[in-house]
Every structure is written in C-alpha cells, then in structure tokens.
Amino acid sequence: MNHLDLKLLSEREKIELDIISTLVSYHNSFSVVADKLDKYLFSKYEFVVLFEIIQDLFQRSVRIDLINISTELRKRKLLGAVDEVFLINVTNYSTTTANLERNVFLLVELATKDQCVKGFNELANLANDDSTDVFELRDRGFKFFEKILIDQFTSKFSNRKTFKDLINIVKTKAISIKDNPMQGVYSSLSVIQKAIGGWQKTDLSIVAARPGMGKTAFMIQCIIDALKAGMSVGVFSLEMSSEQLTTRISTNITKIPNYSFIRLGFTPGEEKVFNQHQNHLENLKIEMDDTASLSITDLRIRAKTMKIQKNIDILFVDYLQLISGEKGNKGNREQEISAISRGLKAIAKELDIPVIALSQLSRSVESRGGSKRPLLSDLRESGAIEQDADEVLFLYRPEYYKIDTWLEDYNNEKATNQAEIIIAKNRHGGLLADRCMVDLPTSRFYDIPNESVSITANPDEAF
Numbered sequence: 001m002n003h004l005d006l007k008l009l010s011e012r013e014k015i016e017l018d019i020i021s022t023l024v025s026y027h028n029s030f031s032v033v034a035d036k037l038d039k040y041l042f043s044k045y046e047f048v049v050l051f052e053i054i055q056d057l058f059q060r061s062v063r064i065d066l067i068n069i070s071t072e073l074r075k076r077k078l079l080g081a082v083d084e085v086f087l088i089n090v091t092n093y094s095t096t097t098a099n100l101e102r103n104v105f106l107l108v109e110l111a112t113k114d115q116c117v118k119g120f121n122e123l124a125n126l127a128n129d130d131s132t133d134v135f136e137l138r139d140r141g142f143k144f145f146e147k148i149l150i151d152q153f154t155s156k157f158s159n160r161k162t163f164k165d166l167i168n169i170v171k172t173k174a175i176s177i178k179d180n181p182m183q184g185v186y187s188s189l190s191v192i193q194k195a196i197g198g199w200q201k202t203d204l205s206i207v208a209a210r211p212g213m214g215k216t217a218f219m220i221q222c223i224i225d226a227l228k229a230g231m232s233v234g235v236f237s238l239e240m241s242s243e244q245l246t247t248r249i250s251t252n253i254t255k256i257p258n259y260s261f262i263r264l265g266f267t268p269g270e271e272k273v274f275n276q277h278q279n280h281l282e283n284l285k286i287e288m289d290d291t292a293s294l295s296i297t298d299l300r301i302r303a304k305t306m307k308i309q310k311n312i313d314i315l316f317v318d319y320l321q322l323i324s325g326e327k328g329n330k331g332n333r334e335q336e337i338s339a340i341s342r343g344l345k346a347i348a349k350e351l352d353i354p355v356i357a358l359s360q361l362s363r364s365v366e367s368r369g370g371s372k373r374p375l376l377s378d379l380r381e382s383g384a385i386e387q388d389a390d391e392v393l394f395l396y397r398p399e400y401y402k403i404d405t406w407l408e409d410y411n412n413e414k415a416t417n418q419a420e421i422i423i424a425k426n427r428h429g430g431l432l433a434d435r436c437m438v439d440l441p442t443s444r445f446y447d448i449p450n451e452s453v454s455i456t457a458n459p460d461e462a463f
C-alpha cells in the first residue's frame with residue numbers, strides 16, 4: 001500500500017491512524033499510553049505492524065521517529081506491507097498530542113464492542129450446538145466476560161504504576177499510618193487491631209477452630225465491625241442460610257438473644273427494640289450468597305460479580321472445607337484443599353480486598369492432652385492453608401471442653417463467656433494471643449475492659 005485514502009478508512013481505523021500518527025510524530029508520547037495500548041486493539045494490519053515496531057523501540061529505549069521506524073521496517077523485511085510513502089502519510093496526519101489519551105480510550109471502547117460481537121457470536125454458536133457441555137460453555141463465557149469486560153477495564157485502565165509511583169505510595173502510606181494507625185478494615189477487637197492493624201487488602205485470613213467453638217459468631221462480629229466502619233460486605237455462607245445469617249446479624253445489633261428469634265418469639269420489649277433497629281438493619285450494605293455447594297471457580301466468579309455490582313470492600317467465607325475443588329483434583333482431598341486456599345488468596349489479590357475464610361480443625365486437636373489449644377501444626381494436614389494464608393487465627397474456648405478456668409494461663413482466672421484469639425501466623429508482624437468476651441446467644445465478641453496483650457515468638461512453642 002502506497003498511500004492512505006481516508007475515505008476508505010472506517011471510524012475505528014481513523015482513530016487507529018490518529019494514534020499511530022501521534023506516536024510516530026511525537027517521540028515521547030508513547031510513554032503516556034504505553035500501559036493502555038495493546039496490538040490487539042488495532043484492526044488494520046499496517047497499524048499493527050507499526051505499533052509492534054513502536055512498542056519494541058520504546059522497550060529498547062530507542063527514539064521513536066520516522067528514521068528508526070523505517071530502519072526497522074527494512075530490517076524486518078516489512079516494506080512490502082508498510083512502505084515509506086505510507087509512513088510519511090501516517091506521520092503527516094496528526095498535528096497534536098492533545099487527543100491521544102481520548103483516542104486510546106475511544107479505541108478501547110470500539111475494539112471492546114467489536115470483540116463482544118465476535119465473542120457473543122461464538123458463544124451463541126456453541127450454545128446452539130447440542131454436543132456442547134454446559135459447564136464448558138459457562139467457563140468459556142466467564143473467561144470471555146472476564147477478558148473483555150473486566151480485565152480490559154480494571155487492569156489496563158487501573159493506571160499500572162511505575163516503580164517511582166510505588167515508592168511514593170509506600171512513603172505516603174507510612175506517613176499516614178503515624179496519624180491513623182488503623183489502615184485495614186476496622187475490627188473492634190484490640191488483638192486484631194494490634195497484631196494486623198485491621199483486615200488488610202489482598203490478605204487471606206484463615207479463622208480456624210473446632211466445630212461449635214464460635215467461628216460463625218466471630219465472623220458475625222467482624223461483619224458488624226466492617227459495616228459500622230462504612231464498608232460494603234460480601235458473605236458466602238455455604239453452611240447457613242441467608243435467613244439464619246440475618247438472624248445472627250440481628251441478634252448482634254439488637255442484643256436480642258437467638259432463642260427469641262428461633263424458639264420463643266419476641267417479648268413485647270424485644271419487639272420494640274427490634275423495631276427501633278429495623279431501619280438501620282434494613283440499610284446495612286451486605287451481600288449474601290448462601291449457595292450450599294460451590295466450587296472455588298464458582299465462588300471466584302460470584303465474588304467478582306459482587307465486586308463489580310456492589311463494590312464490596314471485604315469478603316467472608318463460611319467455611320473453606322465446604323467449597324469443592326476443581327474436577328481434576330477430585331479424590332485427593334489435600335490437593336483439593338490446597339487449590340481452594342490458593343483460589344481464596346487469588347480472590348483477595350484480584351479484587352484487592354481482605355478475604356476472611358473460616359476453617360474447621362480436625363479432631364487431632366482433641367487427641368492431645370492439656371488445654372487442647374490449636375497449634376499451627378494442626379493445619380499442616382490441611383493442604384496448603386498455612387502457606388497460602390497471610391494470617392492464621394485460632395479460636396479457643398476452655399468452656400467448650402468443660403474447663404471453667406484458664407488453668408495455668410491468665411492467672412487461672414474464670415473462663416466463663418471468654419475466648420482466646422490466637423494469631424498463630426502473621427505476615428505483617430508479631431504473633432499475639434489475647435482473651436476476649438463472647439456472648440454466643442447474640443453472636444458478639446468484645447474486649448475485656450483493660451486487657452493487656454502479649455506478643456509471642458513461635459505459636460507452636462508458645463502454647
């Protein structure tokens with residue numbers, strides 16, 4: 001092709017031309033849009049060729065100009081595809097860099113629409129084919145949706161940061177921590193605030209305990225704390241129905257015990273209290289999914305949808321062992337659990353939110369003598385949970401074992417309505433263990449007034 005006939009170009013090709021022309025004519029302009037452009041955005045072959053050369057010159061820190069581009073075309077034997085007359089015509093087209101970013105955005109929009117038409121047609125053809133497996137169709141659909149409609153807008157346009165930017169972000173964060181030490185999602189339990197500064201974005205926190213120890217109650221308390229801090233909360237409750245979860249949230253906020261909700265009914269006084277809280281309860285920013293059997297892929301898809309539709313700031317999962325792994329791992333439970341914990345960590349990173357997952361502990365805890373406090377080694381049989389988690393928290397209540405004092409710990413004080421939160425792994429700092437009060441009928445966990453906390457070195461040695 002020797003010349004550029006504008007009349008023959010589509011609207012999209014004209015935008016592509018404007019972008020390439022600006023990149024060739026203004027040698028510094030590529031850096032402004034380097035992280036937003038991709039060769040797949042260009043539909044016209046000549047522009048794809050030029051874009052690849054421009055990108056390559058940029059990566060090698062070679063000046064992007066007419067001479068260096070024609071040298072590259074010659075070296076790559078591509079002058080048949082893009083000759084020098086074409087290149088000069090391209091260069092003469094743009095007279096300003098002012099429209100570059102807007103044009104890139106328009107191009108992404110147009111390319112996305114074109115890709116949608118192509119992708120949806122392919123999906124429709126697959127759906128119309130009787131031999132197509134519906135799960136494969138769903139996976140293909142999700143991958144397409146993710147690539148075109150999520151990644152294109154969230155990753156490429158999320159302003160990928162330079163290292164210089166990152167250094168400044170790290171510094172600004174450190175300075176602001178001094179003024180406001182609570183950077184993560186707030187927890188009313190001082191042991192959580194002290195050890196990890198609240199629930200941190202991209203972290204996977206595992207809360208493990210024996211059944212009936214109060215994990216769900218602990219989760220309810222964390223949900224309420226996050227809601228009170230103005231966060232939008234997502235919950236996957238594989239064990240309990242949304243209605244049961246709502247009951248427990250209501251017990252925490254109204255302080256009306258669970259048996260009034262489930263067995264006895266409200267007293268006139270309790271009904272009045274509930275009415276006083278009803279408006280507040282109805283407006284809580286919480287999104288629940290109580291599907292009983294979810295694979296880790298399903299959970300990931302649904303969590304992403306929650307993020308897009310409700311912009312959740314934190315995600316809770318009750319509980320990890322009820323999630324199923326992928327087809328290939330069936331039969332090997334340890335590998336399945338590893339895939340699940342890895343998947344949960346990936347969700348935390350991908351959605352840039354804290355993920356708190358409850359986890360059951362096996363009976364091995366009970367076969368030990370002494371206080372029967374859980375140890376990190378109790379998780380070692382559970383795939384890679386310990387490795388994938390940024391924090392591991394254990395819940396321990398002596399009352400559960402009909403032990404009514406803290407024995408040799410905490411001066412042998414009464415353990416009635418008390419639990420210990422043991423931070424046995426902490427990617428961000430020291431290990432910590434402290435008691436708190438528990439009120440199981442209202443799913444509340446709260447600090448003991450004037451409690452002190454002790455930092456320990458190694459959780460397996462410490463208890």
Ligand SMILES: Nc1ncnc2c1ncn2[C@@H]1O[C@H](COP(=O)(O)OP(=O)(O)OP(=O)(O)O)[C@@H](O)[C@H]1O
Binds near residue numbers: 211218
């Ligand atoms: N009204 C109540 N009075 C006293 N204890 C209660 C009351 N309601 C619930 N509990 C206790 O709370 C515990 C259950 O709490 P929770 O559901 O939070 O625990 P969990 O660790 O999530 O349990 P699981 O793993 O079995 O679901 C049980 O030990 C139960 O006996």
